[in-house]
Amino acid sequence: MPGVFEVYVKTHFSAAHRLRGYPGDCARVHGHNWIIEVYVQCRKLNEIGIAIDFRDIKNAVKEVLGRMDHCDLNDLPAFKDENPTSENIAGFLYRELSRALNDGTVKISKVKVCETPGAGAIYWED
Numbered sequence: 001m002p003g004v005f006e007v008y009v010k011t012h013f014s015a016a017h018r019l020r021g022y023p024g025d026c027a028r029v030h031g032h033n034w035i036i037e038v039y040v041q042c043r044k045l046n047e048i049g050i051a052i053d054f055r056d057i058k059n060a061v062k063e064v065l066g067r068m069d070h071c072d073l074n075d076l077p078a079f080k081d082e083n084p085t086s087e088n089i090a091g092f093l094y095r096e097l098s099r100a101l102n103d104g105t106v107k108i109s110k111v112k113v114c115e116t117p118g119a120g121a122i123y124w125e126d
């Protein structure tokens with residue numbers, strides 16, 4: 001079948017952060033319940049019509065978010081030198097999940113990270 005399938009999972013994690021150099025209250029430690037959406041592209045379905053099992057995506061996401069949930073993100077090695085903004089969190093998740101899930105059949109296409117229901121960032125690589 002020609003065309004591209006994109007499957008996704010949506011989840012969340014809770015953590016604290018502060019934005020170094022931010023000219024305002026976001027420079028102080030505060031928390032968010034980040035909403036995460038992970039999109040995976042695939043051109044071929046398996047014999048039962050699945051691109052990639054949602055459970056495989058959820059397990060990979062759970063592993064990475066397990067390192068971030070209920071943490072101060074600024075303490076994590078990934079955000080030692082760059083701010084834990086939505087943009088940088090999306091980039092970090094994209095790279096970690098690509099390492100875990102990409103193979104000859106499936107590819108992480110983008111990761112969306114929202115700090116509030118109305119504001120967030122999306123990261124992908126061409």
Ligand SMILES: Nc1nc2c(c(=O)[nH]1)N=C([C@H](O)[C@H](O)COP(=O)(O)OP(=O)(O)OP(=O)(O)O)CN2
Binds near residue numbers: 084086119
């Ligand atoms: N492009 C970005 N802008 C901002 C980020 C970010 O990650 N990328 N982050 C912040 C702060 O983390 C801030 O806590 C979030 O700000 P905001 O979305 O405005 O959230 P509020 O709870 O303050 O929203 P209100 O609508 O004002 O209640 C800032 N900018």
Ligand SMILES: [Zn+2]
Binds near residue numbers: 017030031032
């Ligand atoms: Zn914030």
